Amino acid sequence: MVLSHPLPFSKAVQVHGACLCLHTQRAARLVARRFDAGLKRHGITSGQFSLMMSLNRPEPGSVKWVADLLAVDRTTLTAALKPLERKGLVEVETDPADRRGKLLSLTAEGQRVLAEAVVTWEGLQAAEEGRLANPDELRSALSALR
Structure with a gap:
Protein backbone atom coordinates (compact mmCIF):
# COMPACT_ATOMS: atom_id res chain seq x y z
CA MET A 1 0.00 0.00 0.00
CA VAL A 2 1.38 3.40 -0.98
CA LEU A 3 0.45 6.38 1.16
CA SER A 4 -0.87 9.37 -0.72
CA HIS A 5 1.07 11.67 1.61
CA PRO A 6 4.00 9.72 3.02
CA LEU A 7 5.91 11.11 5.91
CA PRO A 8 9.11 12.73 4.82
CA PHE A 9 12.38 11.02 5.77
CA SER A 10 13.25 14.08 7.82
CA LYS A 11 10.43 13.14 10.23
CA ALA A 12 12.00 9.70 10.77
CA VAL A 13 15.33 11.37 11.49
CA GLN A 14 13.65 13.78 13.93
CA VAL A 15 11.81 11.02 15.80
CA HIS A 16 14.89 8.78 15.89
CA GLY A 17 16.91 11.60 17.42
CA ALA A 18 14.32 12.68 19.97
CA CYS A 19 12.26 9.64 20.97
CA LEU A 20 12.68 8.92 24.69
CA CYS A 21 11.12 5.50 24.28
CA LEU A 22 13.55 4.48 21.54
CA HIS A 23 16.61 5.78 23.39
CA THR A 24 15.55 4.16 26.68
CA ASP A 36 23.44 -11.15 30.65
CA ALA A 37 26.91 -12.05 29.38
CA GLY A 38 28.43 -11.54 32.82
CA LEU A 39 25.72 -13.38 34.74
CA LYS A 40 25.62 -16.33 32.32
CA ARG A 41 28.23 -18.23 34.36
CA HIS A 42 25.74 -18.27 37.25
CA GLY A 43 23.05 -19.73 34.99
CA ILE A 44 20.80 -16.66 35.15
CA THR A 45 19.99 -13.63 33.03
CA SER A 46 19.93 -10.00 34.11
CA GLY A 47 16.13 -10.14 34.32
CA GLN A 48 16.29 -13.24 36.49
CA PHE A 49 18.90 -11.56 38.67
CA SER A 50 16.57 -8.57 39.20
CA LEU A 51 13.66 -10.88 39.96
CA MET A 52 15.69 -12.93 42.41
CA MET A 53 17.02 -9.77 44.06
CA SER A 54 13.43 -8.59 44.57
CA LEU A 55 12.83 -11.84 46.49
CA ASN A 56 15.88 -11.32 48.71
CA ARG A 57 13.79 -10.20 51.66
CA PRO A 58 12.90 -11.48 55.13
CA GLU A 59 9.34 -12.47 54.18
CA PRO A 60 8.00 -13.94 50.94
CA GLY A 61 6.65 -11.36 48.50
CA SER A 62 3.25 -11.50 46.89
CA VAL A 63 2.97 -11.75 43.11
CA LYS A 64 1.35 -8.29 43.08
CA TRP A 65 4.11 -6.72 45.17
CA VAL A 66 6.91 -8.19 43.03
CA ALA A 67 5.13 -7.35 39.76
CA ASP A 68 4.66 -3.74 40.92
CA LEU A 69 8.29 -3.47 42.02
CA LEU A 70 9.56 -4.74 38.67
CA ALA A 71 6.93 -2.83 36.65
CA VAL A 72 5.68 -5.97 34.88
CA ASP A 73 2.22 -7.47 34.67
CA ARG A 74 1.40 -10.59 36.66
CA THR A 75 1.32 -12.81 33.57
CA THR A 76 4.83 -11.73 32.59
CA LEU A 77 6.05 -12.30 36.15
CA THR A 78 4.48 -15.76 36.27
CA ALA A 79 6.22 -16.70 33.01
CA ALA A 80 9.55 -15.33 34.30
CA GLY A 88 15.02 -24.88 42.12
CA LEU A 89 15.98 -21.24 42.73
CA VAL A 90 12.53 -19.85 43.54
CA GLU A 91 9.57 -21.28 45.41
CA VAL A 92 5.96 -20.33 44.71
CA GLU A 93 3.50 -21.15 47.50
CA THR A 94 -0.16 -20.49 48.11
CA ASP A 95 -0.74 -17.54 50.44
CA PRO A 96 -2.27 -18.99 53.65
CA ALA A 97 -4.03 -15.67 54.29
CA ASP A 98 -5.63 -15.65 50.81
CA ARG A 99 -5.73 -19.00 49.03
CA ARG A 100 -6.10 -17.18 45.67
CA GLY A 101 -2.73 -15.47 46.13
CA LYS A 102 0.81 -16.75 45.70
CA LEU A 103 3.88 -15.98 47.77
CA LEU A 104 7.33 -15.96 46.21
CA SER A 105 10.64 -16.68 47.91
CA LEU A 106 14.17 -17.78 47.15
CA THR A 107 15.14 -21.34 47.95
CA ALA A 108 18.43 -22.07 49.72
CA GLU A 109 19.94 -22.79 46.28
CA GLY A 110 18.49 -19.51 44.98
CA GLN A 111 20.10 -17.65 47.87
CA ARG A 112 23.45 -19.32 47.09
CA VAL A 113 23.28 -18.47 43.38
CA LEU A 114 22.24 -14.90 44.14
CA ALA A 115 25.07 -14.44 46.65
CA GLU A 116 27.60 -15.56 44.02
CA ALA A 117 25.96 -13.55 41.24
CA VAL A 118 25.92 -10.32 43.24
CA VAL A 119 29.74 -10.32 43.26
CA THR A 120 29.66 -10.47 39.45
CA TRP A 121 26.93 -7.82 39.39
CA GLU A 122 29.10 -5.44 41.44
CA LEU A 138 20.83 9.18 35.16
CA ARG A 139 19.16 7.25 38.00
CA SER A 140 17.38 10.43 39.08
CA ALA A 141 16.23 11.21 35.53
CA LEU A 142 14.95 7.64 35.04
CA SER A 143 13.14 7.75 38.40
CA ALA A 144 11.39 10.93 37.28
CA LEU A 145 9.75 8.94 34.46
CA ARG A 146 7.70 6.83 36.89
Whole structure:
Protein backbone atom coordinates (compact mmCIF):
# COMPACT_ATOMS: atom_id res chain seq x y z
CA MET A 1 0.00 0.00 0.00
CA VAL A 2 1.38 3.40 -0.98
CA LEU A 3 0.45 6.38 1.16
CA SER A 4 -0.87 9.37 -0.72
CA HIS A 5 1.07 11.67 1.61
CA PRO A 6 4.00 9.72 3.02
CA LEU A 7 5.91 11.11 5.91
CA PRO A 8 9.11 12.73 4.82
CA PHE A 9 12.38 11.02 5.77
CA SER A 10 13.25 14.08 7.82
CA LYS A 11 10.43 13.14 10.23
CA ALA A 12 12.00 9.70 10.77
CA VAL A 13 15.33 11.37 11.49
CA GLN A 14 13.65 13.78 13.93
CA VAL A 15 11.81 11.02 15.80
CA HIS A 16 14.89 8.78 15.89
CA GLY A 17 16.91 11.60 17.42
CA ALA A 18 14.32 12.68 19.97
CA CYS A 19 12.26 9.64 20.97
CA LEU A 20 12.68 8.92 24.69
CA CYS A 21 11.12 5.50 24.28
CA LEU A 22 13.55 4.48 21.54
CA HIS A 23 16.61 5.78 23.39
CA THR A 24 15.55 4.16 26.68
CA GLN A 25 14.78 0.80 25.05
CA ARG A 26 18.02 0.80 23.07
CA ALA A 27 20.13 1.63 26.12
CA ALA A 28 18.28 -0.97 28.21
CA ARG A 29 18.90 -3.69 25.61
CA LEU A 30 22.61 -2.85 25.33
CA VAL A 31 23.14 -2.76 29.09
CA ALA A 32 21.07 -5.92 29.60
CA ARG A 33 23.19 -7.79 27.02
CA ARG A 34 26.36 -6.92 28.91
CA PHE A 35 24.83 -7.96 32.25
CA ASP A 36 23.44 -11.15 30.65
CA ALA A 37 26.91 -12.05 29.38
CA GLY A 38 28.43 -11.54 32.82
CA LEU A 39 25.72 -13.38 34.74
CA LYS A 40 25.62 -16.33 32.32
CA ARG A 41 28.23 -18.23 34.36
CA HIS A 42 25.74 -18.27 37.25
CA GLY A 43 23.05 -19.73 34.99
CA ILE A 44 20.80 -16.66 35.15
CA THR A 45 19.99 -13.63 33.03
CA SER A 46 19.93 -10.00 34.11
CA GLY A 47 16.13 -10.14 34.32
CA GLN A 48 16.29 -13.24 36.49
CA PHE A 49 18.90 -11.56 38.67
CA SER A 50 16.57 -8.57 39.20
CA LEU A 51 13.66 -10.88 39.96
CA MET A 52 15.69 -12.93 42.41
CA MET A 53 17.02 -9.77 44.06
CA SER A 54 13.43 -8.59 44.57
CA LEU A 55 12.83 -11.84 46.49
CA ASN A 56 15.88 -11.32 48.71
CA ARG A 57 13.79 -10.20 51.66
CA PRO A 58 12.90 -11.48 55.13
CA GLU A 59 9.34 -12.47 54.18
CA PRO A 60 8.00 -13.94 50.94
CA GLY A 61 6.65 -11.36 48.50
CA SER A 62 3.25 -11.50 46.89
CA VAL A 63 2.97 -11.75 43.11
CA LYS A 64 1.35 -8.29 43.08
CA TRP A 65 4.11 -6.72 45.17
CA VAL A 66 6.91 -8.19 43.03
CA ALA A 67 5.13 -7.35 39.76
CA ASP A 68 4.66 -3.74 40.92
CA LEU A 69 8.29 -3.47 42.02
CA LEU A 70 9.56 -4.74 38.67
CA ALA A 71 6.93 -2.83 36.65
CA VAL A 72 5.68 -5.97 34.88
CA ASP A 73 2.22 -7.47 34.67
CA ARG A 74 1.40 -10.59 36.66
CA THR A 75 1.32 -12.81 33.57
CA THR A 76 4.83 -11.73 32.59
CA LEU A 77 6.05 -12.30 36.15
CA THR A 78 4.48 -15.76 36.27
CA ALA A 79 6.22 -16.70 33.01
CA ALA A 80 9.55 -15.33 34.30
CA LEU A 81 9.23 -17.39 37.50
CA LYS A 82 8.80 -20.74 35.73
CA PRO A 83 12.44 -21.31 34.68
CA LEU A 84 13.68 -20.19 38.11
CA GLU A 85 11.23 -22.57 39.75
CA ARG A 86 12.35 -25.45 37.49
CA LYS A 87 15.98 -24.75 38.44
CA GLY A 88 15.02 -24.88 42.12
CA LEU A 89 15.98 -21.24 42.73
CA VAL A 90 12.53 -19.85 43.54
CA GLU A 91 9.57 -21.28 45.41
CA VAL A 92 5.96 -20.33 44.71
CA GLU A 93 3.50 -21.15 47.50
CA THR A 94 -0.16 -20.49 48.11
CA ASP A 95 -0.74 -17.54 50.44
CA PRO A 96 -2.27 -18.99 53.65
CA ALA A 97 -4.03 -15.67 54.29
CA ASP A 98 -5.63 -15.65 50.81
CA ARG A 99 -5.73 -19.00 49.03
CA ARG A 100 -6.10 -17.18 45.67
CA GLY A 101 -2.73 -15.47 46.13
CA LYS A 102 0.81 -16.75 45.70
CA LEU A 103 3.88 -15.98 47.77
CA LEU A 104 7.33 -15.96 46.21
CA SER A 105 10.64 -16.68 47.91
CA LEU A 106 14.17 -17.78 47.15
CA THR A 107 15.14 -21.34 47.95
CA ALA A 108 18.43 -22.07 49.72
CA GLU A 109 19.94 -22.79 46.28
CA GLY A 110 18.49 -19.51 44.98
CA GLN A 111 20.10 -17.65 47.87
CA ARG A 112 23.45 -19.32 47.09
CA VAL A 113 23.28 -18.47 43.38
CA LEU A 114 22.24 -14.90 44.14
CA ALA A 115 25.07 -14.44 46.65
CA GLU A 116 27.60 -15.56 44.02
CA ALA A 117 25.96 -13.55 41.24
CA VAL A 118 25.92 -10.32 43.24
CA VAL A 119 29.74 -10.32 43.26
CA THR A 120 29.66 -10.47 39.45
CA TRP A 121 26.93 -7.82 39.39
CA GLU A 122 29.10 -5.44 41.44
CA GLY A 123 31.83 -5.58 38.78
CA LEU A 124 29.34 -5.18 35.94
CA GLN A 125 27.65 -2.29 37.74
CA ALA A 126 30.97 -0.51 38.29
CA ALA A 127 31.83 -0.93 34.60
CA GLU A 128 28.47 0.47 33.47
CA GLU A 129 28.69 3.39 35.88
CA GLY A 130 32.18 4.06 34.53
CA ARG A 131 30.64 4.68 31.10
CA LEU A 132 28.67 7.61 32.53
CA ALA A 133 29.78 11.05 33.63
CA ASN A 134 27.18 11.09 36.41
CA PRO A 135 25.33 7.81 37.06
CA ASP A 136 23.35 9.34 39.94
CA GLU A 137 21.97 11.94 37.55
CA LEU A 138 20.83 9.18 35.16
CA ARG A 139 19.16 7.25 38.00
CA SER A 140 17.38 10.43 39.08
CA ALA A 141 16.23 11.21 35.53
CA LEU A 142 14.95 7.64 35.04
CA SER A 143 13.14 7.75 38.40
CA ALA A 144 11.39 10.93 37.28
CA LEU A 145 9.75 8.94 34.46
CA ARG A 146 7.70 6.83 36.89
